[in-house]
Amino acid sequence: MLAEFLSAALNQQAMLWRTSPAATELEEVALGWLRRLIGLPEAFEGVIYDTASISTLHALAAAREAAVPGVRTAGLAGRQDLSGVRVYCSEHAHSSVDKAVILLGLGQDALRRVPADVQFRMRADLLGAAIAEDRAAGLLPIAAVATVGSTSSTSVDPVEAVAEICARERIWLHVDAAYAGVAAMVPGYEWILQGAGRADSLVVNPHKWLFTPFDLSVLYCRRMDVLRQAFSLTPEYLKTSEGEAGVKNLMDTGIQLGRRFRALKLWMVLRHFGAEGLRSHLAEHMRLARTFAAWVDASDRYERVAPVPFSVVCFRLRAPAAGDAEHARILDCVNASGDVFLSHTKLDGRYVLRLAIGNINTTERHVARAWELLNSAAQQ
Numbered sequence: 001m002l003a004e005f006l007s008a009a010l011n012q013q014a015m016l017w018r019t020s021p022a023a024t025e026l027e028e029v030a031l032g033w034l035r036r037l038i039g040l041p042e043a044f045e046g047v048i049y050d051t052a053s054i055s056t057l058h059a060l061a062a063a064r065e066a067a068v069p070g071v072r073t074a075g076l077a078g079r080q081d082l083s084g085v086r087v088y089c090s091e092h093a094h095s096s097v098d099k100a101v102i103l104l105g106l107g108q109d110a111l112r113r114v115p116a117d118v119q120f121r122m123r124a125d126l127l128g129a130a131i132a133e134d135r136a137a138g139l140l141p142i143a144a145v146a147t148v149g150s151t152s153s154t155s156v157d158p159v160e161a162v163a164e165i166c167a168r169e170r171i172w173l174h175v176d177a178a179y180a181g182v183a184a185m186v187p188g189y190e191w192i193l194q195g196a197g198r199a200d201s202l203v204v205n206p207h208k209w210l211f212t213p214f215d216l217s218v219l220y221c222r223r224m225d226v227l228r229q230a231f232s233l234t235p236e237y238l239k240t241s242e243g244e245a246g247v248k249n250l251m252d253t254g255i256q257l258g259r260r261f262r263a264l265k266l267w268m269v270l271r272h273f274g275a276e277g278l279r280s281h282l283a284e285h286m287r288l289a290r291t292f293a294a295w296v297d298a299s300d301r302y303e304r305v306a307p308v309p310f311s312v313v314c315f316r317l318r319a320p321a322a323g324d325a326e327h328a329r330i331l332d333c334v335n336a337s338g339d340v341f342l343s344h345t346k347l348d349g350r351y352v353l354r355l356a357i358g359n360i361n362t363t364e365r366h367v368a369r370a371w372e373l374l375n376s377a378a379q380q
């Protein structure tokens with residue numbers, strides 16, 4: 001919050017190195033630290049955007065740039081030389097992937113959602129089959145999105161297997177680790193990003209689960225040159241002599257020209273908590289989620305409906321007759337308490353309640369209160 005005060009007061013513009021050397025270079029420093037923390041190779045260069053939706057949009061713009069000849073100048077409309085383009089993701093991938101293909105002019109039909117297994121993870125075998133089928137139909141696969149921590153159930157797609165397929169098919173791999181990517185810094189959780197080093201890009205959101213005030217999303221890209229190829233454009237009035245001296249001009253890695261000094265708050269978060277502090281908060285959140293999950297598992301009233309790899313628990317009433325309306329009433333009743341705020345989703349077509357832990361002030365007492373409220377609401 002202090003960083004937000006400061007950056008508002010100083011009103012830095014990090015469009016060019018010249019307009020804010022500090023904002024430009026601090027971004028590089030903070031993103032280098034975060035990259036090391038989550039175990040991504042040095043080949044990944046980072047850039048800060050506002051949200052994961054915008055990060056994914058840029059990743060898929062780069063994928064389009066890499067795969068569609070002349071797209072920057074000729075666009076897509078009316079192209080006789082171009083068959084339909086395809087992007088792949090799991091049926092559980094976030095809606096930001098749909099929005100990206102819509103905005104990139106590929107059309108929502110270009111997004112093929114691949115079925116998941118019983119634990120809500122994308123089935124790599126079906127991804128391979130879908131690509132083969134589309135190629136046989138004359139379509140052009142350009143990218144796949146693997147999710148590490150899907151929105152509804154926090155499932156983890158098999159990134160390694162997906163990376164293998166993308167390498168074989170020579171298509172762009174984007175990893176959406178917006179929520180869960182930060183957990184890779186906790187000892188024992190490195191596996192969640194296994195294979196991500198082979199991805200072309202990865203998004204992780206410190207504003208979701210790294211205690212950074214909204215907004216701050218990071219896109220790491222192993223082929224930032226492609227993103228620059230897609231977006232860099234320097235009219236006379238933006239030319240600076242440093243341009244030739246090899247400094248970074250952040251306007252080159254995205255659609256925005258002007259940009260806020262967001263790096264300051266990430267730098268402060270990293271400096272304030274330190275690696276150990278961040279790890280211990282994340283580990284505690286996961287412990288609290290496991291504790292809550294154990295209460296659900298031992299209960300006669302509720303049952304868990306998904307594994308709990310991180311800090312979200314999905315559950316519903318055991319009573320087979322309980323439908324959407326009963327669950328929605330429970331949710332309203334619990335939230336009306338003002339003590340806790342739960343959300344819902346649908347998994348396998350059924351209404352599911354979700355408890356998510358991500359705030360540094362949340363303790364076991366709050367989780368116990370949620371459980372108490374849930375039980376009394378179910379009784380009512």
Ligand SMILES: Cc1ncc(COP(=O)(O)O)c(C=O)c1O
Nearest residue numbers: 051052053094096149150151178
């Ligand atoms: C997996 C995943 N990706 C992307 C997003 C979009 O995040 P943002 O609000 O930063 O665009 C979300 C938000 O819930 C998400 O869960």
